[in-house]
Amino acid sequence: MPSASVILDDPNLLFVNAGMVQFVPFFLGQRTPPYDRATSVQKCIRTPDIDEVGITTRHNTFFQMAGNFSFGDYFKRGAIELAWGLLTNAVSEGGYGFDPEKLWATVYLDDDEAIELWQEVAGLPLERIQRRGMADNYWSMGIPGPCGPCSEIYYDRGPEYGVDGGPEANEDRYIEIWNLVFMQNERGEGTSKDNFEILGPLPRRNIDTGMGVERIACLLQGVDNVYETDLVRPVIDKVAEYARVPYGNHSSTASDVRYRIIGDHSRTAAIIIGDGVTPGNEGRGYVLRRLLRRIIRAAKLLGVEQPIMSELMVTVRDEMGPSYPELVTDFDRIHRIAVAEETAFNRTLAAGSRLFEDAAESTRAAGKSTLSGSDAFTLHDTYGFPIDLTLEMAAEAGLSVDEEGFRGLMAEQRQRAKADAASRKQAHTDLSAYRDLVDGGPTEFTGFNELSSQATILGIFVDGVRVPVVSHGGAEGTVELILDRTPFYAESGGQIADEGAISGTGSSATAHASVTDVQKIAKTLWAHRVRVESGEFVEGDMVTAAVDPQWRRGATQGHSGTHMVHAALRQVLGPNAVQAGSLNRPGYLRFDFNYQGALSDEQRAQVEEVTNEAVQADFEVHTFNEKLEKAKAMGAMAMFGESYPDEVRVVEIGGPFSLELCGGTHVHNSAQIGPVTILGESSVGSGVRRVEAYVGLDSFRHLAKERALMAGLATSLKVPSEEVPARVATLVEKLKTAEKELDKIRLASAKAAGANAAAGAEQVGKVRLVAQRMSAGMTAGDLRSLVGDIRGKLGSEPGVVVLISEGDEGSVPYVAATNRAAQDAGLNANELIKQISSAVDGRGGGKADLAQGSGRDAAGIDRALAAVRAEIARS
Template identity: 60%
Template structure:
């Protein structure tokens, strides 16, 4: 049974059982605890946590998930995947244990002819929490499982919580016995390779307190409404139903391996080392395409860093398989063809996806070349010192800075006849992981004690009237100070105020929150910020300017009109620039992030190269033509299907409700899903002035612009600047560029001549310096400090020339140059000195510590630097001492 058919049957089974079919959410959700959605229940967390009422009593979904806890282990086993699909059914206070067990058992055991999966009931086992007698009895009653095939397990295996205070409960897992050829008898408690878990049923019935993530926390009592959260591993069920040995041989995963076989000429299954590389490619290609499809771009932080690692491991594994041509665009096509049926956005956005992956591969190949040079230099220095081990810190630098995983460094070291200090590397990796873990733990605040907001949400959602009104009568529902509700707030207090209705826009969709005030009977509150909690509750952070405010008080909330005017211009301007981008560059130039505030906008978009001046001018002109045309702005409320039929653009990383708001500017010219505030006609945006365009990551560019009065002010400043320059040059404004260009050229010529004269002056001193050499046991030593600011290139040039002037003598030249708080140096040796064992690279360690630095190089020439220029005299003394010792010891 093909994977798409497995998914189809799952959805149909639960839809027939009254479940609302919920499409897979984006892999990116606004959850401070998660980089990516890592379980099927994550999109439903607000309902389980009570942060928002569930819009349905029962639901089903097939959720795309990514887990990246230990990327480097992927491929070493056949069970570990970073990307997988989790099919689940959920009940929000509706059915509980008996129906959850019944619905799962029916689908698993029903014949394939009747729409089920057709698993043999005699090969199925279940586990329950150790004291969950109810579940134990239900497996016998509902499924007819004999007691010997129902096993009890402890809290670490069969009890679930989110790791923070909130809902929790026992769980029950369904296992399939693959047969004696896969392991020992005795059920899941004995062997989880033979007995493979395929489904987990969580009975969310209790509330836990603070404590450990897995155990050592108190159970505070039962939940008022009991919930069901289940998850069936699609890939695991697929490999069982397809009669293959593991998930990598299933239809949707094996296709990538097949393509890798074609490209490499090698066969999967022929070599254990190669098999790991094939599996890395197959898994990471799927994860990467899905992540890029949901708006992640390669970078050096958080989600972007994870994606970059995945992509680079694909390229690296391909190179180790002998593939030299670009691979990421090719593997992306395979993933599109296999996964596009389930996730049509991969097909719709494929041009952008492929562009980003191609750009990252190009970037990495350059990085690979740079890292290889670093490795080769390190290897040469190690061999020159007579050592045979690459230090752990150097291996870690290659990994952390250049993206070289340890296996690539090991292979390169082996080819160079070296070993690697793996223990040192592992220690540094462990320290980095510990820092990352501590940082992640420090950021886990998103699901702390939300009780105060749940109480307020129980009173009803905040009614937002800001699309039509700039002022609104309201009632204070709650006042929060430092996470706790208080009855009143007085002058000088900074608190959070929740109203039953508000005209003030809460920060979202890239738009800053509104500025404004809340007033009542002598009290005035300045609104500092407005945020949404659970997407239903508007929380106003305020400073009490005067008077006193109390719960239940009637107030008036007012938006700062000037602020709103500028904010509308900024947000509508963002839509106009986005539409202009797509018109000029094509539909693949999709917005991947934005920020706007009064008079200013910033827009990130998918593109692989910088824009020419002509292209930027065209985008600016298209934007301003749209403003001049006074295009109508229309808002349409519909559902996601309706929005897709309209061709509305949904933005990456955004989460939408069932009812969505589509903002049109000029009809189909600009049509986006958006909850922001907007102008009524495009002419109200005012002029659009692009400030610049830059790169913010592989395949992502950023445009910044002013709109409205800010654009006027910017242009006025630019005009004044040109006039000032024209006055200084005593030419008309129009002649300024030509005159400046001529001055720059004259300056370039003058600097070049100065550089030539300075070089000639340096070289002219080479003979004098050679003649001034000191005799150290028969070795001519030239060691001195040059004037501050002498460049490294000049040091090398002069050092080489002085060495040449020493001719056939045994000579060592050491030149130093201070430069502010730093110092640089070069050491050069003659052939006769090298015959005495005086290698430049080996002399550096004798004096570099005096400078607080280090360096290295080859026997004839070495260089380096330090952070203590005052140590130059001590360094020269140390070098003389080392020469004296080295010559005497021969």
């Protein structure tokens, strides 16, 4: 089987992390496999051990897992025989030729059968077979499902890599190269790798194995680590052309680690982008962004001054393209996204560097030599600075860093993230109740040619439980009817499901149900979610399934309109504006596409015009089936990250204007779409834009509403419609001028109040203090301006100014300032802000001489001022 995309529709996985993932329905018994045995080399992404990359000799974030699988066929003996033969047979016999004397095996604690087989099949002596516990040698997906003991194969690299004693003693010397999982049980709920209940045996025993291609390459090529194999080392060599520090300088281990991080992450980033991900702030996009930023940071720490991402992506393409052709065919997009992220992060680094300089200055001003853990954490959390970059910058500034405080805050963040992930993680949906129907063959979809079909009820389900009959008022829960054939489109490809009705025939003619949703089960069965409104439905009944014609008409307009907008975007913006997602329903479409930067008004108008010109051209819409590779060769657009069967459906609108792989329903001619009105264009993530539009009658209604609005404005302003924009612009300008005059008056009044405040400063100990509630409506900017004026009037003796106001929309802005004499006396504006923040439910900060914040509880203002007075009195 070919490798699946690293992105699969699995609620528990950001990325495919093992070769078995694409076979999960077979292991869970949801589907009967079409074959008893399989092998694959799967692209895998694992990032939990990202901090180990470059430090150990064996960790990759992207790796290739070679595996062989048995679905109720061979079991332990067969798996061990196949693995041992491949590893130890001579190259001339199709093996890898490893010395059997250097191979070790581990087994689960009580798996005596595996120990006997290793001795019998492989001739391994007992001293080279080690028993290990559940955390190491018992495999599961981490959720309820199949599980079982496993047996891992290790290669002894020799005493120069560590102490003797087998895998238990040292996993750098004894490197794991293959894991054989004997899936024979079903697990229940649990909280960790070694804390869950074994519910009982599976109906049949399976084999799942995973061999690390990079680790095998490392051993066969005789290199020291996985980063020096022939697919990664070229990236390292490319970096060495620009870095100030050479690779392999063993007196500087940190530098070698940075080289390896770049080599590893460059491959991973290219693969992830190639499978359809763009950088973002959550989920897969966040992982990609983190990888790219680690590359950029590591390069800078090696002394690489110029942008380097372009050359790294070219190197990865050249080395890995022969194995993964999508890295070549989609290279323009991969290159553009990676380079854009480098450009954006370089700007972020500049902003973060300014924050670091401010934090360093505040640290020195407070007479300290250690940057706080909270400052280091802010640099990491807000600007993506890793602790090693902060440490290096601090050392250059003559400061140390509170690493313990930083790591404590990081641990708290990880705990929150872990709890959030655990709350969202779920077991795989149990589809075993549908298995008989899935095995019986797919539902026949008739909706391309008709809106009403005669069908037989194959199964009835209520909340996932199969029942023989369902009647009006008799079922509470989600009712699903599985039919042998249907005209209803099941939600997929961005198109939501059809609406309509299912009615009984013959003796069950009184039965009627409205169809509220249609979903696919195991990608083959159409499950009609219905509301039974009369009569009863019995399994085996003949029924009539009818789609609402008006609904379908609107749905086809929306879907065909999506294709037209996609084609128009590519015509206006270029071929890199490719689809990143879509949603269409009657009268409306939403289209996400990869593009850097917002569209100009002119570009947006062009896209709308090109789309409507194509609508007016009344292009014919042709659909046909074709082999996947031939369809791609014709230029048919495919969705990044989607998996397609060998034969695909192609939708062609206007010859070369639009050609896409699509399984949705469409109009017959483009004119049937009706007018397309683009409502707006916005960002939905880094490098991903979104266009929304109305089509057909909804578009007309929107334009009619806009026309009525314009007519109303023209009447109110007493000008013709075409003069409304100029008239509104004039009014806006007058309003801005009036607001500026009001601001001047307000600020003059505030300054007068400030002068009075300075004159009336109270004496608290040796400190002249102004702590006042200012008039409502003042902004943080107003307060900052005032505290500077007041502080200047307090003279040379210690002086402190604290001003608070009730701002707009319930906000409570506040500012604190100290003069030099007050700072010498140990008073710090940043510390005073903390007192205020606590009283008014706010947050803030700054430097020793000036700090500010904003709260939400105006009732605490008097309490805050009292706290400031008390703090100064104690000083």
